[in-house]
Amino acid sequence: MDRHIRICLNRLSFYAIAVASLVLLLLFLQTPETCVPRDSPHKPHLRFPKSSCDYSPRELVPIDKKNKRLWSTKDWRKKVDSYIQFFKPIQDLGLLHNHSKVICVSAGAGHEVMAMSNMGILDVTGVELIDSPPLVSRADPHNLPFFDHVFDLAFSGHLAEALFPSRFASEMERTVRPGGVCLLVVERCGDIEVKEIVGLFRNSRFIRSNNVTLTGLPMTIIIMRTRKSP
Ligand SMILES: *[C@@H]1O[C@H](CO)[C@@H](O)[C@H](O)[C@H]1NC(C)=O
Numbered sequence: 001m002d003r004h005i006r007i008c009l010n011r012l013s014f015y016a017i018a019v020a021s022l023v024l025l026l027l028f029l030q031t032p033e034t035c036v037p038r039d040s041p042h043k044p045h046l047r048f049p050k051s052s053c054d055y056s057p058r059e060l061v062p063i064d065k066k067n068k069r070l071w072s073t074k075d076w077r078k079k080v081d082s083y084i085q086f087f088k089p090i091q092d093l094g095l096l097h098n099h100s101k102v103i104c105v106s107a108g109a110g111h112e113v114m115a116m117s118n119m120g121i122l123d124v125t126g127v128e129l130i131d132s133p134p135l136v137s138r139a140d141p142h143n144l145p146f147f148d149h150v151f152d153l154a155f156s157g158h159l160a161e162a163l164f165p166s167r168f169a170s171e172m173e174r175t176v177r178p179g180g181v182c183l184l185v186v187e188r189c190g191d192i193e194v195k196e197i198v199g200l201f202r203n204s205r206f207i208r209s210n211n212v213t214l215t216g217l218p219m220t221i222i223i224m225r226t227r228k229s230p
């Protein structure tokens with residue numbers, strides 16, 4: 001190697017070592033801050049903390065009690081009712097039946113899952129990155145843990161938040177049977193955006209879009225059908 005480069009590299013590693021040692025020394029000298037008093041009779045460090053600065057015991061509410069509380073709030077019921085009004089026209093179009101097998105992708109806390117169940121749809125599956133039992137199970141929308149063509153209808157209101165929208169779309173299409181329905185609701189938009197979104201669904205044809213109001217927000221519903229032959 002060229003002598004000049006070697007000297008240069010040596011110098012560089014010397015500086016790197018010096019900076020690293022200094023940082024290490026600083027970290028060593030810094031006392032960590034703690035919210036636990038020094039003379040605390042408990043030994044909070046022996047228990048796993050519930051949060052970074054909480055060592056008071058907290059009651060553990062059972063999940064069904066928690067759900068009962070959540071589902072009886074006015075906000076929850078209003079949203080579920082709004083979803084029921086939203087899904088009714090889909091039923092009227094003959095695209096959603098009581099015996100339809102439905103998946104709600106990125107279902108959040110599960111308003112849409114409860115809405116469909118309340119409408120009489122018997123087989124509704126909700127999935128989300130974080131589960132909310134019993135309405136929503138944990139699954140990655142980009143990698144749905146279901147076989148091909150097992151659902152009659154896939155619904156999502158969260159395509160826009162997907163990390164990889166085209167992957168999200170193709171997973172919805174994959175799990176829906178040929179001739180099934182892909183149903184989206186997105187923020188209110190015009191025809192150009194609708195066309196762009198439909199373009200993500202390469203194995204579906206556009207049926208219709210409508211401007212609607214869902215949970216008080218101006219939205220656009222997009223209805224597609226998956227092609228019969230791949
Ligand atoms: C679907 O289920 C609901 C609720 O159980 C019921 O009221 C309705 O009549 C059913 N619809 C059909 C077409 O069976």
Ligand SMILES: *[C@@H]1O[C@H](CO)[C@@H](O)[C@H](O)[C@H]1NC(C)=O
Nearest residue numbers: 188189190191209210211220
């Ligand atoms: C929906 O609303 C958007 C924005 O207001 C508008 O551009 C579009 O034409 C509307 N679409 C329909 C189908 O009415």
